[in-house]
Amino acid sequence: MDISGRHEEDGEYLMVAAAVHATVGTTRVQCIRGMGFAVSHEEPTLPAIIELVTHAVGDLPEPADCPVVAERGEFYEEPAWMVEQHLEPEFKYVESIAERETVQAAHHAAYAARKLLL
Known part of the structure; x- marks a missing residue:
């Protein structure tokens, strides 16, 4: 999952989260x-991020x-166990x-969807 638009623009926020459900191997x-x-x-x-x-x-x-897999920055570098308490199914950072x-x-x-909404 990823979030686009966590910055303020013209006094407003417009965050778009995209969750991708994928079947993966180890390298692709x-x-x-x-x-x-x-x-x-x-x-x-x-x-707000967890709710989104x-x-x-x-x-x-x-x-x-x-x-749910994400980069560490999405959850402000919080430990995975802390984030996992709020999400289902389980959560981990990219490995x-x-x-x-x-x-x-x-x-x-997420970026493309956000651009469509602007």
């Missing part, structure tokens, strides 16, 4: 099974039976090349 994405999106105008605090991610994951076309590629796909999706 094998299949994109679906995408979910969520939008927020809240200030990007940790609780929860909505994006909940928007996936089928429930994810795999962990493999394929997970990094999946997060990159989510980044492109």
Whole structure:
């Protein structure tokens, strides 16, 4: 998952989260099974980010039976165990090349969706 737009522009926030449900191997994405999106105008605090991610994951076309994976910066470098307390299914930070590629796909999706909304 990835979030675009955590910065203030003209006194407002427009954050778009994209969750990508993918089947991955160790080194590559094998299949994109679906995408979910969520939008927020809240200030990007940790609780607001967690709520946004929860909505994006909940928007996936089928429930994810795999962990939510993100870059450390998405959750302000908080330990994974702390973030996982608030998310379902489980949560972890990127560990493999394929997970990094999946997060990159989510980044492109979130950025593109945000640009459409501007």
